[in-house]
Every structure is written in C-alpha cells, then in structure tokens.
Amino acid sequence: MDIPSHPNNPATIEDVARLAGVSIATVSRVVNGKSPVVPATAQRVMDAVRELNYVPRAAARILASKRTNTLGLIVPEISGEFFAPMLRGIEAAAGEAGFDLLIHTTAYKKPEMRRHTLGEHNTDGLLVFIGSVQLAELTRLHSIGFPVVFLHQTAPEGLNIPVVTVENKKGAALAVEHLIETHECRRILYLSGPEGNEDSSWRERGYRLALEKHDIPFDPALVAPGYYSTKRAAQTMRELLESGLTFDGIFSGDDMAAVGALSALREAGLRVPEDIKMVGFDDIPLARHLTPPLTTIHAPTEEVGRIATDLLVRLIRHETVEMEILLPTELTIRQSCGCKIV
Amino acid sequence: MDIPSHPNNPATIEDVARLAGVSIATVSRVVNGKSPVVPATAQRVMDAVRELNYVPRAAARILASKRTNTLGLIVPEISGEFFAPMLRGIEAAAGEAGFDLLIHTTAYKKPEMRRHTLGEHNTDGLLVFIGSVQLAELTRLHSIGFPVVFLHQTAPEGLNIPVVTVENKKGAALAVEHLIETHECRRILYLSGPEGNEDSSWRERGYRLALEKHDIPFDPALVAPGYYSTKRAAQTMRELLESGLTFDGIFSGDDMAAVGALSALREAGLRVPEDIKMVGFDDIPLARHLTPPLTTIHAPTEEVGRIATDLLVRLIRHETVEMEILLPTELTIRQSCGCKIV
DNA sequence: TTGTACGCGTTATCAG
DNA sequence: CTGATAACGCGTACAA
Numbered sequence: 001m002d003i004p005s006h007p008n009n010p011a012t013i014e015d016v017a018r019l020a021g022v023s024i025a026t027v028s029r030v031v032n033g034k035s036p037v038v039p040a041t042a043q044r045v046m047d048a049v050r051e052l053n054y055v056p057r058a059a060a061r062i063l064a065s066k067r068t069n070t071l072g073l074i075v076p077e078i079s080g081e082f083f084a085p086m087l088r089g090i091e092a093a094a095g096e097a098g099f100d101l102l103i104h105t106t107a108y109k110k111p112e113m114r115r116h117t118l119g120e121h122n123t124d125g126l127l128v129f130i131g132s133v134q135l136a137e138l139t140r141l142h143s144i145g146f147p148v149v150f151l152h153q154t155a156p157e158g159l160n161i162p163v164v165t166v167e168n169k170k171g172a173a174l175a176v177e178h179l180i181e182t183h184e185c186r187r188i189l190y191l192s193g194p195e196g197n198e199d200s201s202w203r204e205r206g207y208r209l210a211l212e213k214h215d216i217p218f219d220p221a222l223v224a225p226g227y228y229s230t231k232r233a234a235q236t237m238r239e240l241l242e243s244g245l246t247f248d249g250i251f252s253g254d255d256m257a258a259v260g261a262l263s264a265l266r267e268a269g270l271r272v273p274e275d276i277k278m279v280g281f282d283d284i285p286l287a288r289h290l291t292p293p294l295t296t297i298h299a300p301t302e303e304v305g306r307i308a309t310d311l312l313v314r315l316i317r318h319e320t321v322e323m324e325i326l327l328p329t330e331l332t333i334r335q336s337c338g339c340k341i342v
Numbered sequence: 343m344d345i346p347s348h349p350n351n352p353a354t355i356e357d358v359a360r361l362a363g364v365s366i367a368t369v370s371r372v373v374n375g376k377s378p379v380v381p382a383t384a385q386r387v388m389d390a391v392r393e394l395n396y397v398p399r400a401a402a403r404i405l406a407s408k409r410t411n412t413l414g415l416i417v418p419e420i421s422g423e424f425f426a427p428m429l430r431g432i433e434a435a436a437g438e439a440g441f442d443l444l445i446h447t448t449a450y451k452k453p454e455m456r457r458h459t460l461g462e463h464n465t466d467g468l469l470v471f472i473g474s475v476q477l478a479e480l481t482r483l484h485s486i487g488f489p490v491v492f493l494h495q496t497a498p499e500g501l502n503i504p505v506v507t508v509e510n511k512k513g514a515a516l517a518v519e520h521l522i523e524t525h526e527c528r529r530i531l532y533l534s535g536p537e538g539n540e541d542s543s544w545r546e547r548g549y550r551l552a553l554e555k556h557d558i559p560f561d562p563a564l565v566a567p568g569y570y571s572t573k574r575a576a577q578t579m580r581e582l583l584e585s586g587l588t589f590d591g592i593f594s595g596d597d598m599a600a601v602g603a604l605s606a607l608r609e610a611g612l613r614v615p616e617d618i619k620m621v622g623f624d625d626i627p628l629a630r631h632l633t634p635p636l637t638t639i640h641a642p643t644e645e646v647g648r649i650a651t652d653l654l655v656r657l658i659r660h661e662t663v664e665m666e667i668l669l670p671t672e673l674t675i676r677q678s679c680g681c682k683i684v
Numbered sequence: 685t686t687g688t689a690c691g692c693g694t695t696a697t698c699a700g
Numbered sequence: 701c702t703g704a705t706a707a708c709g710c711g712t713a714c715a716a
Contacts, residue, residue, distance in 0.1 A: 403695075
C-alpha cells in the first residue's frame with residue numbers, strides 16, 4: 001500500500017509518458033540522453049521514471065534500434081586461474097563501453113548444441129578465444145561483415161580478423177635461456193599445450209630458438225604433452241619419470257601444467273629446484289604461492305582481454321583497427337628455477 | 343555468386359515464408375515445433391530456412407513471447423578455482439533446459455554501474471551468489487514474483503527465496519575434529535571468510551562445535567580473517583606469525599586461503615604438516631596438487647550449480663520447489679593434516 | 685523543442 | 701492443419 005509498484009505489469013514507456021504528461025518520444029529522449037529536452041520537462045519525466053520504476057525492455061530496444069549493445073565471448077571453457085584475469089579485463093572494458101557480455105563456453109556442451117547460440121542476431125560482435133568456433137561459422141560471419149576479434153589465435157587463411165595475443169615465442173625463449181645460461185641446464189623438457197594449440201606451437205619455436213642459440217641439439221623425446229592441464233600434465237610426468245627419461249630442467253608451456261608437473265615430481269621424491277629446475281608460462285595469480293614459488297613468464301592476460309574488447313568495440317563503430325597486437329611478456333624470477341631470493 | 347546469402351539483410355521469417363510458399367505463422371510453427379504441421383510443408387519450410395540461413399531474431403522473439411529464455415547469474419567475481427566447477431554445473435543445467443546464460447559480475451564494476459543490468463527485462467530468472475545483490479533490488483524482484491534462487495546464502499528476512507548450499511557446519515566440524523582426534527591438535531586457527539559471509543559463519547559454528555565437543559575452550563585470538571583470498575590470507579598469516587601467536591593446526595575457511603597460508607608458512611620456515619597441520623574447505627581441483635597435498639572438506643560445488651539451476655527452471659515453470667537444499671560435505675584426507683598416505 | 689505514426693520480427697489468437 | 705492479423709515496447713524520421 002505504500003510503494004506504487006505494479007506487480008505484474010512492469011511500466012512501459014507509455015505509462016511514463018502519461019504520468020509525465022509528455023509523448024513517448026520525449027521520454028525516449030530523456031532516457032537515452034540524446035536530443036535536447038527542456039530541463040523542466042526532463043525532470044518531470046525522470047520523476048515519473050523513478051515513481052513507476054521504469055526500466056526499458058531490452059528486447060524492444062534492440063528490435064527498434066537494430067543494435068544489441070551486447071558483446072559475445074566464446075571460449076572453450078572457463079579454465080580457472082588463467083581465464084579469470086582475462087575475463088576481468090573483458091568485463092571491465094565492455095562495461096566501460098556500455099556493452100553487456102554474453103558468455104558462451106563450448107567445452108561443456110555437446111557438439112550439436114554448439115551452433116548458432118551466439119551470432120549476429122543477439123550480439124554486435126564476437127570475441128573468440130583460441131579454438132572454440134568452427135571455421136564454417138567464422139567464414140559466414142566474416143562474409144556478412146560481422147565484427148569478430150580473436151584472442152590468442154591468428155585468423156584462418158583468407159579471413160582478415162584482428163587478433164590480440166602475447167609474445168609467445170620471445171617469452172618462451174627467455175624462459176629457456178634463463179634455464180641454460182643461469183642454471184646450466186642442458187636437457188630441458190618442454191611440456192606442450194593441446195594438440196594444434198597456437199600458443200603452444202609458438203612457445204615451442206621459442207624453446208627451439210633458445211636451444212639453437214646455445215648449440216644444444218633438439219631432442220624430440222624432450223617434448224611431451226602437458227595439455228595446459230594440471231591433471232594431464234601430472235599424468236604425463238609420471239609416465240616420463242617411469243620411462244627413465246632424464247632431464248635437468250622443465251619449461252612448462254603454461255602454469256597450470258607446471259602445477260601438475262610439480263605435483264608429480266614431488267610424488268616421485270624429486271626436488272625442485274635442487275634436482276630439477278622449472279619455469280612456467282602465464283604467471284597465473286597462484287604462481288607465487290606454489291611450493292616452490294614458480295619462476296614463470298609473465299603474460300599480461302588482463303590486458304589482452306581489455307585490449308581485444310576495445311578493438312571489438314571500435315570495429316563495431318566502424319573505426320579502423322590494428323590487425324594484430326602482440327603484448328610483451330617478461331621473465332618473472334621466483335624460486336623454481338633455482339635462483340635464490342634474498 | 344554461389345551461396346545465396348544476403349550480406350547485410352539477414353533473412354526474416356517473412357523471407358522464409360515467401361520462399362516456402364506458406365504463411366509466417368506456419369514458419370513459426372515449424373521452427374518452434376509446437377502445433378503439428380503436415381510433414382511435406384514442414385520439409386519445405388526447413389529447406390527454406392537452411393537456404394536462407396535463417397535464424398530467428400532473439401529480440402523479436404522475446405518481445406512477442408514475453409519470455410527471454412535466458413537465465414541470469416550474478417556473482418561478485420569469477421574467483422578462479424572455486425567458481426569454475428560451479429559455472430560448469432550451471433551452464434550444463436541451463437543448456438539442457440534450453441536456456442541461455444547471462445553472467446554479471448559485480449566486483450569489477452563501480453557501484454553505480456551495478457544497478458538493473460540483470461532483471462525481469464532481460465532474464466526469466468536469477469541465480470544469485472552470496473552477497474552480490476542489494477537487498478532493495480531483491481525485495482523489488484520478489485514483490486513482482488520474479489524467480490530467484492540463492493547460491494550459498496539463505497534469503498533475507500521475509501523473502502522466501504529458495505537456497506542451495508552445502509553442509510557448512512557439519513563439514514567444518516568434521517575438519518576440526520579430524521585435527522583434534524587424529525592429530526592431537528589443541529590450538530587450531532580458523533581462517534574466516536569475508537566479513538559477514540554466511541558460509542564462513544556456519545563454518546565457524548562447526549569449528550566451535552568441534553572444540554566444545556572436546557572440551558577445548560574457544561579462543562577468539564585464534565580466529566583470523568582469510569577473506570577466502572590467497573593473497574590476503576597469506577598477509578594475515580605473516581602478521582600472525584610475526585605477532586608470536588602459537589597454534590598447532592589450521593582450519594582454513596576455504597582452499598584458496600589455505601594456499602596463501604601454506605605459502606606464508608613456507609616463507610617463515612614452518613613445515614606443514616610436521617610443524618603445523620592444516621585442513622581446508624571446498625576441495626578445489628588444485629587441492630590435490632599443492633605441496634603438501636591439501637586435506638580438505640569436499641564440497642560438491644558443481645552439483646550446487648546444477649541443482650540450483652534446475653530449481654530456478656522449475657520456479658520459472660511455476661512448479662513447486664524445495665526452499666532449501668543442503669548438499670553433503672565430506673572429509674578428503676591427503677597430507678597437509680599429517681596423515682601418511684601409503 | 686515536442687508530438688505523431690510507422691516499423692522492427694516474432695508469437696499468439698482466432699477464424700477458416 | 702493453416703492463414704490473417706493483432707499485439708509486444710521502443711526508436712526515430714518527419715511534421716508541427
């Protein structure tokens with residue numbers, strides 16, 4: 001009896017117009033702050049809005065304006081530690097630009113459910129993380145001029161889609177060189193990412209480059225799959241250890257795999273860094289809290305998200321954008337490599 | 343010249359109707375599979391759909407049907423390790439029920455940006471994680487009969503909103519009793535969650551209950567804030583250690599804080615479990631990979647997400663639902679408590 | 685500066 | 701089983 005709320009009939013623009021004694025066009029104007037309105041009437045409208053608790057129906061807005069004001073994000077899965085910072089960057093940038101975010105993860109869904117859930121009918125543009133959208137769908141989107149930006153993946157042949165990623169090769173080389181130069185490692189294991197993962201193949205090139213530079217022959221036996229997964233990397237390490245393979249250093253393709261490797265090494269009674277030196281990649285928030293604290297290549301993951309989002313927004317606004325942005329990586333020394341922290 | 347795609351004019355229901363030689367009503371029927379249509383004409387429609395690459399505009403659908411087919415999820419932040427499993431459960435359940443998911447995180451946004459982004463105008467129901475929505479907004483939603491389900495938080499006084507959570511108190515008691523009975527701890531530190539966090543206060547009750555049961559007096563000095571944050575828990579531990587407080591066991595309110603505590607303890611030269619025994623809560627995927635592997639209370643986090651989503655969907659369909667679901671927790675013994683693993 | 689009227693693409697209702 | 705046609709709520713030329 002106190003608050004004039006209309007339980008099952010949310011106020012519409014017409015209700016507001018009536019209460020304020022103006023036309024719906026005027027209401028629309030003050031709500032969207034577009035064309036000028038006399039302050040006095042604007043105030044009346046705002047009062048009416050407040051009193052009726054009016055919130056514009058998003059659907060009607062989209063239908064009328066042909067814009068969704070929503071960005072789509074497609075990722076394989078929200079892989080805990082790595083993804084959180086990136087999402088933070090994306091959300092922040094999207095919010096600041098006035099866009100909502102529709103997130104779609106492909107890994108949890110059956111293949112037949114993955115089609116068409118995000119596209120031109122419900123978003124103004126798409127952020128696509130490495131390996132999560134079919135080529136056919138991408139080609140279609142591209143052919144209708146739909147804005148797309150890639151995260152950590154360069155565009156397929158023929159599609160000129162902007163990409164934002166990090167200096168994978170350089171970072172990897174940095175990591176491996178540190179192991180070689182400072183800690184005198186000679187047999188360095190590389191824990192790769194999933195099959196065909198682009199980040200991983202760049203990181204492997206960096207690994208090989210560093211080897212070459214120091215005249216260490218490349219040994220294929222020293223490349224093993226870590227899958228960017230703690231669990232699977234641990235499994236791989238167990239098998240490797242059992243096989244009798246010898247190595248004095250590990251460059252893990254990402255920090256999550258490093259966690260698994262650390263775990264398997266400990267189980268086997270091997271000490272890091274005394275027996276085996278290790279360097280990771282990404283610098284997830286957890287890295288500094290591992291035992292030992294993980295020396296790793298810092299990647300500006302939050303920045304990647306933020307910048308990619310900015311790019312997408314500019315694409316949507318028909319501004320010109322860079323086609324490729326490479327963010328710098330750098331070596332962050334902690335203890336797993338054998339360096340002493342004072 | 344080969345594929346009949348209309349670059350900038352996505353096909354509408356009318357285009358399909360025209361090509362198939364039927365009315366738009368029939369197209370709608372076929373697309374939505376509602377009322378029966380003669381197989382022959384249905385086939386013609388489907389062919390037309392495929393040929394024109396027709397996808398119904400979500401906005402138009404929502405506007406006409408008054409249903410969004412979207413679930414809203416509001417969380418403070420996507421806190422890496424803990425949240426990933428819950429999200430997996432939510433996404434799976436939402437997908438199976440045919441709903442999209444709109445995710446909104448409050449922690450990354452300025453307070454004034456947090457209002458009204460998710461509500462009755464763009465979702466059919468809301469999943470609200472502990473402490474992320476203002477009471478006023480909740481009251482409003484409740485007053486208009488909008489479906490809401492709480493995750494890890496009971497409803498405020500007067501709002502009968504269903505809640506799904508885990509056996510916090512029982513789990514906490516289990517953890518502390520293990521420390522007391524099996525490992526003879528007498529001075530057990532409790533690392534609490536954020537101020538006012540409901541999970542945390544239940545866990546503290548479990549902690550106290552276990553103490554009481556074994557005639558150990560409660561010492562307020564042994565309750566310190568871990569904030570459910572690795573970083574902040576580490577900071578707290580450093581301060582505690584410096585202050586000279588003594589304790590022989592730690593019950594960490596959640597595993598993320600346990601990671602931080604472990605880290606600070608190591609820095610200080612203290613060994614776990616030799617010098618200090620530790621038990622966590624949640625059993626995040628990482629727990630088994632810590633050094634030492636973390637003994638913790640397993641909480642079925644993915645199940646919580648799944649069940650809460652089911653509940654919400656049933657609420658939306660006007661079915662009756664349980665008002666409170668408590669999922670069981672259990673002690674998962676690894677090594678941080680001092681147990682020897684064979 | 686403000687109001688009128690139309691269009692956005694679907695769903696739902698009601699005849700046929 | 702199928703076809704007209706009226707909502708759905710808002711943005712926006714265009715007119716006043």
